[in-house]
Amino acid sequence: MNSTKKNFSFPPKGYFANTYYGLFNLHPSASVMDIRRTYRELSKLYHPDTTDLPLEEAKQKFQKLNEAYGILANPDRRSIYDLQIGYSRWNVIQSPYDFSLSEEEEDGMRSGYLDATDRPLSSGELFALLLMGSTIVGCMLLAITIAWLRTSAI
Template sequence: MNHNQETTYYSLLGLHPSASVIDIRRAYRELSKVYHPDTAELPDPVATAKFQAINEAYATLSSPDKRLNYDIKIGYSRFSVIQIPSDLDHPVHKPYDYSKSMYLDASDRPLSPGEIFALFILGLTFIGCFGLAIAISILRGDPL
């Protein structure tokens, strides 16, 4: 895909470069339904080209490493440059909303059955070790 000033992967998906992973996934799903060659009302070559461009954009923006490299390539930085505001009564930038972070927080999703099982085994191991330490202490005659 040819990159020029107006066409970026973000603009293809209709997003700002600060979009979260969830926003990127949502935009990709909506656009892939619209431009899928089997369901699009556009001519097949046009729909296929649009669909491939959207897939390429999603493949890059959904991978943290590829996205970082792409952001550097287009000159976007997630970090604000410190500037002295001209009017100190009115801040220049709004505070950063960490809820729109690029990475998903583990607390944003329920635990999988495998994670629950691992926590259960970890708990049993802890209780078993604690019980073993008490039993050895009692058998040796050591005071608790």
């Protein structure tokens, strides 16, 4: 288990300090997993039943935390929110190539996906698409065959 503990400094510093990302102490390019992990840690820290903070302060911070997570956990809402705060995922600069990596390490870092929803289809999803496509083609062939048989019977 990782023994390093995140330092949640409040108020956060930086350009995005007054945003939901600042509340989570994360950069807007943070992954969905980072957001979820940080939310769980902070929710344990600020939940009114488990914190040493005064009840009203804990309630306010916990509600703000839930509001932020509701926006950042939903990809559509997050994209809209990013535009509102002036952050664009299209302008993300990728780090330069590290020549010191071995081939095995390099293979694991070849993912160019910025977010978890932007990924190739799994084999199960491809199979489902194949079934749906073959069903549509089969229905069309059946309809054409029935129409041809009815017209030839007249």
